[in-house]
Amino acid sequence: MRETLEALAAGELSVTAAEARLAGYATGEAGRFDAAREHRRGVPEAVLADGKSADEVAELVSLAVETTGHGLATRVDQPIADTVHDRLAADRPDATTEFDERTGVFRARAAEYDPPDLDAVVGVVTAGTADTKPAGEAAAAVAEMGATVERIDDVGVAGLHRALDRLDDLRRADVLVVAAGREGALPTVLAGLVDVPVIGLPVASGYGHGGDGEAALAGLLQSCTVLTTVNVDAGFVAGAQAGLVARAIDAARDG
């Protein structure tokens, strides 16, 4: 602790960073950032932009970069991305940022940030075009945790041959995240064909009864094969869980 206080006194450390080191969190105007989560949990703390103002997102991402060297925000649109970018340009001119409008993921990294690198492959699978956003979120979480992402797209069960054509790629992954909307049959079909953990990611496509992803979610919970699931459109959670499995495998390979 003394070290931290000395660095603070010497101006080598911001108050925010000092608080994060000592208390495990950093307090900003938009709330408190759980700076210790990544270390404690192995998962980066992502800022969910839904229901937050652009300034709140920018504040939290900036806190993240200051206390952990990098930041991730999900469900970001272009105006929010611009605000966060500008804020970081002011706060941390050394940081690089990246925004992908199709997946809504914003990423920032300080110059000195040393990203993790895991020896494990996570397959991220989609049934069709409507799965792009949550699957992209999942892939971003996996990538940020350092595992290799293998994308296998547009293999929905309405045309079964599309999936069977990619069986080798599917079997090469150490763990699969399988996104699917509508009736959500794809994760069940794939989980009957591979021997690695499958994480179902229900997608809020569809309409009428069972729409908004409820049919897909119920189908995953009732699946006649072995798999686990996350909530509808919870791409980050699915990806981060896959990342935790990848970390465990990487550690064992290292071991």
Added chain:
Amino acid sequence: MRETLEALAAGELSVTAAEARLAGYATGEAGRFDAAREHRRGVPEAVLADGKSADEVAELVSLAVETTGHGLATRVDQPIADTVHDRLAADRPDATTEFDERTGVFRARAAEYDPPDLDAVVGVVTAGTADTKPAGEAAAAVAEMGATVERIDDVGVAGLHRALDRLDDLRRADVLVVAAGREGALPTVLAGLVDVPVIGLPVASGYGHGGDGEAALAGLLQSCTVLTTVNVDAGFVAGAQAGLVARAIDAARDG
């Protein structure tokens, strides 16, 4: 009409049968039997035993035999079957009866009954053991309407090769009834592989969220392929609809 009245006066026709011919229905103690439905609708009127006493079922089946020459009851258990059998033995000693405990279907036919015979094949498909009862109901409805039943059992998607092994049989049918519980993925997968109408039959297996067939039903309604569905466990309805399609095809072949 005169003919009917003369036959009644001459004692050649029961009052019940006369009422059925003239009014289209026959009134008994357990309610009114819609004797004209089969002719008007092309579908035999089946007695649903659920929520009726054994005596009511027996009364209604007896009315059916008297006015249409045959009778069908579904969701019958052994004690009800015994009561119906005894009642028919008394009322119509010429009638033959048949009861299958696994499917809960009871059938009775008067000696003079001339069953229909359709030149069309209905495939009745199950994903697994839990689908036996509703699929059996569907098959019984199809058979009573005179179409050929082709059973394709235990081809659930958890082991996809089981379905692919039967693809030729599936494609040979003129129309398919596909039963499936749990997540209900089988009808969707099969409807992507054949070019005939597929009728989904959700089954009330499964437990927890989406149990009692709700996940399967929602999955069928959200299916990313073209199919129609009936209510959970509505085997008779699925079979009778398939029978109507078979009748139309038979008529066209005759045509």
Added chain:
Amino acid sequence: MRETLEALAAGELSVTAAEARLAGYATGEAGRFDAAREHRRGVPEAVLADGKSADEVAELVSLAVETTGHGLATRVDQPIADTVHDRLAADRPDATTEFDERTGVFRARAAEYDPPDLDAVVGVVTAGTADTKPAGEAAAAVAEMGATVERIDDVGVAGLHRALDRLDDLRRADVLVVAAGREGALPTVLAGLVDVPVIGLPVASGYGHGGDGEAALAGLLQSCTVLTTVNVDAGFVAGAQAGLVARAIDAARDG
């Protein structure tokens, strides 16, 4: 296969069309189009515009025209229709397009496209004005598959005589698609009067408890007559299933 490769080498076939012939699908920027579905399934692959950008819809319709000679998109509004039209005008100047704003259906056909022609009649029935859109979708699917569409409109059960006045028209069809919102009683009433297959199409009219078509759907699933159903507002699915029945009848008539 050689034939395809030679045509490609000779510049007589686009890469897209070649991929579609060989792999059964064509890959574009907006995803993969299942070009083999129509042949395998007997149903044209329609592009659901809901939740897609105008460019994605245009891309997919263009792929459809290129690989199957025609394209169909549903739930299209005027701006999307304009985009698709412009894209096709550039990609396929020979193609004709058609857009009906009231039903939201967009259709495109290449000059050389030879549409199917089935010897069968599909009745498309509405209870009232609110059913126009899904019933129009259903009729478009039927027409695209080549069957004759017979429209029977505004015959809701609140004024029963309106339906009874059209009984002859109803009985003339080979299969009926019956749309109904609110309490959804019309398909049940009609299915008690005709002897052909009836496909219920619940419509998302109504408000309060059971609104958004849920009451109509539940009523169709609980119908005391024989019929099957599709999801709320799933006009394309209802029409395509009717089209499959029409195809089977046509084949039998040909047979």
Added chain:
Amino acid sequence: MRETLEALAAGELSVTAAEARLAGYATGEAGRFDAAREHRRGVPEAVLADGKSADEVAELVSLAVETTGHGLATRVDQPIADTVHDRLAADRPDATTEFDERTGVFRARAAEYDPPDLDAVVGVVTAGTADTKPAGEAAAAVAEMGATVERIDDVGVAGLHRALDRLDDLRRADVLVVAAGREGALPTVLAGLVDVPVIGLPVASGYGHGGDGEAALAGLLQSCTVLTTVNVDAGFVAGAQAGLVARAIDAARDG
């Protein structure tokens, strides 16, 4: 009040009856009976046997007879009926009782009870056998309030001619209670044909999605005609509301 107290002192009135006259309710071991309701509300207070012990039902019916001259209990089975009968035989040997097992209604009347007599007709309509119990409850409530009950049974919409055959009877009633389970279409169809108030009574028949009367209830709430509804199987409420309308008409006819 003095009169009541004098009668009590003179032994001409029980403590219970005195409490009922003064406070409007009578207190027994099984709770408090709202003796003033019938006068205040125009509706007899019926004892719902569901979830009460036989002794509690007997106590409450006995209180009802003592304070209002008559008693009504619903959802009674044979053992409860026997207990209530025995209790009344002991408490009020002058009272006559009546129990109908098919409808579950128990009725008791003191010798001096002078039942009301209304100049109005309530039609009680059923779609089929499954509606017997709630329709019977409704009819019992109507009868207890003094209106004439006209039963019109087994006229479900699957065979529309059955209802059309009874149109004159339907139009003769001053108000209709229409019971219906499954999809509950009958009240909607009838309410389009008559010009008196229609009260829908959804019945808990049916199975699967929308079962337990939920589809019928939702259908009544969404009805495209004018009608009001009660809860599933709430036969007493439907009958009593019809009775209140009959009372108003009777009063107007008297007027």
Added chain:
Amino acid sequence: MRETLEALAAGELSVTAAEARLAGYATGEAGRFDAAREHRRGVPEAVLADGKSADEVAELVSLAVETTGHGLATRVDQPIADTVHDRLAADRPDATTEFDERTGVFRARAAEYDPPDLDAVVGVVTAGTADTKPAGEAAAAVAEMGATVERIDDVGVAGLHRALDRLDDLRRADVLVVAAGREGALPTVLAGLVDVPVIGLPVASGYGHGGDGEAALAGLLQSCTVLTTVNVDAGFVAGAQAGLVARAIDAARDG
């Protein structure tokens, strides 16, 4: 019939009016107007503006005026009201119109229209400000049917004295429509205090669990007093049902 045809030939009757007299309905571009409903049913056919274009509403109101002498539309906003007004000004310069923005009700009457006049009072009760719109719809339906409307406003149960202060007014009505949102307790409390029929009108106020009127509706269905209900915000249905009761009372008074 001849009379109608002669009037048409003589130009004294429009084609629309002739069709309405002969067939019971009139066909316009926006669908078919059930012109016979008012006569058959005793309830004016109101045009529900929700989900219809301004032109469709105008067309249907104009048909109503032409065939029945008056027209009613509900859930109308100012722009729609303007369109309907302009259309009527063109089609029927003799007609008078009236629009109340707070209740969303639009009314039109031809010069020769002779409105009904019933000798009966309908009380329309609200719990608070949020009930204004559906209660206004109910009152408009009652008024159009010719009964006297008695408004009793802002008597919600949170301040019970407000309702008790109006007890005499409440008891003066022949039938009550009681609107209530949130927990919907008011109709239950009032139905315990009066001896006329009470029709509950649940209102879509409230938020969170049971919001959108679902708690109020469920409370009305479970009410421990006798009352019937309509769907959430179904003011027109509640008012029209009260109007039917008023008609019956009026007829009896006349009788």
Added chain:
Amino acid sequence: MRETLEALAAGELSVTAAEARLAGYATGEAGRFDAAREHRRGVPEAVLADGKSADEVAELVSLAVETTGHGLATRVDQPIADTVHDRLAADRPDATTEFDERTGVFRARAAEYDPPDLDAVVGVVTAGTADTKPAGEAAAAVAEMGATVERIDDVGVAGLHRALDRLDDLRRADVLVVAAGREGALPTVLAGLVDVPVIGLPVASGYGHGGDGEAALAGLLQSCTVLTTVNVDAGFVAGAQAGLVARAIDAARDG
């Protein structure tokens, strides 16, 4: 801690009691009893008998008596009560037990147990007979925590005068627990009349839509007055929360 260990070594303390003092919980065959909860939380730990075997309940109650001097079990039936009684007779012959079959509450107290005594009154109110069990549970929790229970029974809103007659008693309490099933209007009505905290206790009476207490719960959550609620039939929770308020008031009065 040394004290505890010395007492254990000297045989003055059981191992169980020693574990409870040191770790805050005691481990038995049926699970772990949270012996410190009462001290930490101010609420006795009650054993919920639902879903436990008689032996498990007996084991846990015995652990409770051993470690805290008293024990409480809810949802107990006679056979379970007998088992618990026998077990305690063997384990703790000094303890007294009490079982009330109507409320399902079982209570045991060691000879040396010194029950708390709070200077505060909790009113426990019921609408009718059906509320007996959960209200009894609530009263038992209050009594066990030492507050005075004031019962106010059978004051449901269908007869409003019954509640108004008891207004003085209602206002005398420091906090109210108000049970109500069906539409659950009573807590809302009472909370508009008193100025102390009201805790609503929804009861699982009623049937059909909103049955099993769901309508009552939704009504409490939507109440237009200020109150909080517990889950359906959660009498113990309602009573214990009232007890916590009573404790705070008692402490302030002492203060």
Added chain:
Amino acid sequence: MRETLEALAAGELSVTAAEARLAGYATGEAGRFDAAREHRRGVPEAVLADGKSADEVAELVSLAVETTGHGLATRVDQPIADTVHDRLAADRPDATTEFDERTGVFRARAAEYDPPDLDAVVGVVTAGTADTKPAGEAAAAVAEMGATVERIDDVGVAGLHRALDRLDDLRRADVLVVAAGREGALPTVLAGLVDVPVIGLPVASGYGHGGDGEAALAGLLQSCTVLTTVNVDAGFVAGAQAGLVARAIDAARDG
């Protein structure tokens, strides 16, 4: 009463204020304001701006200030706040107003208003940034009732140490309001650690299944600890209930 009338006659009292004193409510154009509620109930009547026009809110707040000396409105946005402010500036130039956009609470106080002052502390706790609005509403209600508010923010269970760090603050309060969205675990965890009443305030954050606060609400109702709950986002109700507990404690301390 005479006093009030004399003051009115003398022009010392407005008609509104006189009506409020005599009848307990004041009638304006936007409805009736329950001026006696605060006195009868101990809770200020807050105006819920949701679903009201700016003018209606202004009218009601002005009535509140006129009849009770202060006014509170919730779910107010900036345009409504401006309207209310302007209205009060005109009606009551002496009044001070205050608007907090982040919590949506508007407050007005007449110059002569003497706010209550309670000797009790209410802790208002949030799990994270998304809880700001409802927690702010709760705090405003508490403050308006005169208790001391202690805010404890951002202590969600994902980083348990944040809550444990604040345990002393949590234990210092007399009663806790604990807001939480998503899975709503925080109130349960805290209620296991303190011995004062805990009121759960579920928040409508989250998405997919159980979103809109439904998961948090269900979790509070199922909590394995003792607590009560309010509806989703019902911050005012939670705060006012805490205020009532604070009043009782304050009275006891005074006592």
Added chain:
Amino acid sequence: MRETLEALAAGELSVTAAEARLAGYATGEAGRFDAAREHRRGVPEAVLADGKSADEVAELVSLAVETTGHGLATRVDQPIADTVHDRLAADRPDATTEFDERTGVFRARAAEYDPPDLDAVVGVVTAGTADTKPAGEAAAAVAEMGATVERIDDVGVAGLHRALDRLDDLRRADVLVVAAGREGALPTVLAGLVDVPVIGLPVASGYGHGGDGEAALAGLLQSCTVLTTVNVDAGFVAGAQAGLVARAIDAARDG
């Protein structure tokens, strides 16, 4: 294949075992057993006894032993266990069986069966007594797949210290299965404290709103930490998924 056929011809292999080797499944009277699943999927095929007759379970377990050397059945009660035991005693006298009534798991192993052995630890955690059965199912699946099971019981969040006392054990596992009923907060709390994958297992305890495990499931899906979930009471699925992660780690450690 020849090898298999020769062994069959030589009587060294049963027809069943031969079919299993060649087709991947074995057909018995009770349906088809997917003998290849374990190899293809890495998960043993468990027989779910729910909804199957004792004979069907026995038949399927016997098929499993014959074709894969071992068998597992879940949700078994004592009578079914006896039937299966007897059947195996007849079919495979060499097999050993084991039945645990508290968890409902039945296990059989042929003499020659060589169970897998994985170098990985799966923690199986319960909140309380009510979680015994599903947690036991999960542990059985893990054990059958060869991983080490570490049980951590009775650490529910109502007494947080119980979980904190076991933190070292929790962190020692490679993957955690955390069972929890009621509000289901435990998995969320634990997932905030460890850096390995957590699989939530919602349990069908609790009552009222959100009962039957629905609140726990919704809470897991909304968890503010990273975890995945299975359906309510799906202990086998949770355990098998943990087993798949353990297999991947074991393979990596071997690697």
